[in-house]
Amino acid sequence: MNSFNKLNIIKNIKNLDFKAKKSFGQNFLIDNNICSKIASSIPEKFNDTVIEIGPGFGTLTYILAKKFKQVLSIELDNKLYSFVSKKMSDLKNIKFINQDALKVNINDIIFSNFQNFSSVVLCANLPYCITTPVLTKFLKSDLIDYITVMVQKEAAERITAPLGDRSCGAISYFARYYSNPKINFHVSKNCFFPAPKVDSTVISFEKIKNPNCKNEELLFKIIKLAFEKRRKNILNSIFLNFNFKKEFIFEILKKCNLDKNMRAENLKLEDFINISNLISCNF
Ligand code: SAM
Numbered sequence: 001m002n003s004f005n006k007l008n009i010i011k012n013i014k015n016l017d018f019k020a021k022k023s024f025g026q027n028f029l030i031d032n033n034i035c036s037k038i039a040s041s042i043p044e045k046f047n048d049t050v051i052e053i054g055p056g057f058g059t060l061t062y063i064l065a066k067k068f069k070q071v072l073s074i075e076l077d078n079k080l081y082s083f084v085s086k087k088m089s090d091l092k093n094i095k096f097i098n099q100d101a102l103k104v105n106i107n108d109i110i111f112s113n114f115q116n117f118s119s120v121v122l123c124a125n126l127p128y129c130i131t132t133p134v135l136t137k138f139l140k141s142d143l144i145d146y147i148t149v150m151v152q153k154e155a156a157e158r159i160t161a162p163l164g165d166r167s168c169g170a171i172s173y174f175a176r177y178y179s180n181p182k183i184n185f186h187v188s189k190n191c192f193f194p195a196p197k198v199d200s201t202v203i204s205f206e207k208i209k210n211p212n213c214k215n216e217e218l219l220f221k222i223i224k225l226a227f228e229k230r231r232k233n234i235l236n237s238i239f240l241n242f243n244f245k246k247e248f249i250f251e252i253l254k255k256c257n258l259d260k261n262m263r264a265e266n267l268k269l270e271d272f273i274n275i276s277n278l279i280s281c282n283f
Contacts (some may be wrong), residue, residue, distance in 0.1 A: 005032070006030040006193050009030055009057055009193050010193065012057050012083070018079055021077070023129070024054075024076060024077055024127055025126070025127020025128050025129055025130070026056065027193070027194060027195070027196045028056050028057055028059065028193055029056075029060060029125055029191060029192060030192060030193045031191040032059070032063070034187055034191050035059055035060045035062075035063045036063055037184075037185060038060060038063075038123065038125075038148060038150065038202055039060075039063045039064055039066075041148055041184045041185075041202060042121055042123065042204070043146070045119070046145055047067055047068055047069070048068065048070070048117055048118045048119045049068060049070045049071075049072075049117040049121070050064050050068040050070075050071050050122070050123050051072050051073075051074065051109070051110075051120065051121070051122050051123070051144075052064055052071060052073040052074070053073075053074050053101040053122070053124035053126060053134060054074070054075060054101070054124055054125065054126070054127060055075050055080070055096065056075075056084070056125075057080070057084060057087075058084045058087055060123070060124075060125055061084065061094065062088070064123060065093055068093070068121075069093060070093050070094075070095075070114055070117070071093060071095070072095050072096075072097065072109060072113045073095070074097050074099055074100075074109075075096060076098070076099065076100050076101070078098060081096060081098040084096060095113050097113075101130070101134060102130060102133050102134065102137065106137070106138065106141045106143060106144070107141075107143060119146070120145055121144070121145065121146045121147070121148065122138045122144055122146075122147045122148075122149070123148045124149045124150070125149075126149050126150060126151055128152045128155070128196075131149075131151045131152065132155075134149070135147070135149070135174075135175070135205075136174065139174065139178040139179060139205060144207065145206075145207055146205065146206055146207065147179070147204065147207075148202065148203070148204045148205075149202070149203060150201070150202045150203075151200065151203060152198050152199075152200060152201075153186060153198060153199045153200055153201045154198070155201075156183055156202075156203045157183075157201070158171060158172060159171050159172060159181060159203060160172070160175070160181045160182060160183050160203055163176060163268060163269055164265060164266065165265075166265060170220070170223045170224045170226075170227040170228075173269055173272065174220060174223070175205060177210060177216075177219075177269060178207060179205035179206055179207050179208055180206045181203060181205045182203065182204055182205075183202075183203055184202040184203060185201070185202055186199060186201050186202075187200040187201065211269070211270070211273055212273070213276065213277065214276070214280045214281075215276060215277075215280040218279060218280050219272060219273060219276040222237075222238065222272060222275060222279070223264070223272050225237055225238075225241045226263075226264035226267075227265075230263060232263070233260060233262060234253065234258065234262050234263065234264065234267065234275075235249055235250060235253060235260035235261070237264065238279075244279075244282075248282075252278045253275070255278060256271055256274040256275055258271055258275075
């Protein structure tokens with residue numbers, strides 16, 4: 001069963017008359033040690049239930065099935081879905097669904113596939129192109145307790161960057177609002193077939209209780225717009241994107257003890273929360 005190396009993956013690709021699709025981020029792991037390291041990086045206390053996105057040929061899925069009581073694996077590609085669900089049909093603790101992970105309703109798939117669960121983890125070797133939408137969707141979900149995903153190295157560095165660091169962006173604030181993000185380890189592009197152009201990094205997010213924010217949609221809109229034009233100061237960023245007088249924004253910044261010339265990257269998460277809470281009172 002556990003025969004996932006480069007030769008076997010190539011054999012499967014040939015037998016299935018399969019062509020790896022760039023648009024689905026189909027770079028398959030060919031190093032079992034990396035799969036084991038990914039699974040081991042998830043703390044024991046979350047060993048109950050896991051959702052995997054994109055099993056591919058099942059390299060990581062197989063190792064997750066050994067660690068977790070129940071596994072739900074979501075594959076968008078029809079051929080891979082048929083292959084992997086047949087190949088792993090002997091393993092009774094795994095279910096596969098042939099859907100787009102970006103379109104599933106997380107509550108529905110959890111309650112319709114798992115009877116009892118003490119915690120739910122998301123684990124995936126993610127297609128690079130869906131990193132941000134997947135993280136946005138699963139970090140927001142109250143049912144997800146822990147996330148471990150492999151993403152492009154540069155994306156990992158941005159997502160986990162300390163707030164205030166030059167490399168951080170809106171996604172870094174989003175991640176810190178919902179979790180404690182951290183880098184686990186880096187993975188060379190040579191551990192995949194076909195090899196991607198860039199190296200990867202495995203990152204984890206332990207969910208935290210959300211800070212006290214009155215309007216999350218507004219908070220993330222302010223942060224996103226501020227980072228889209230990060231050279232503008234915060235006063236102008238809010239002024240140009242919302243229908244408020246400059247004096248009003250100036251008053252809000254004063255109440256938050258912020259200088260109007262500060263830029264997005266100088267603001268703490270609490271600063272953005274305070275600004276959005278004060279603005280939301282005037283909506
Ligand atoms: N887990 C396998 C591995 O590590 O070798 C495959 C990882 S490969 C980087 C990404 C996988 O995600 C592919 O199997 C691809 O078909 C699947 N995929 C791509 N977009 C998806 C989506 N929106 N929903 C579910 N699966 C998706």
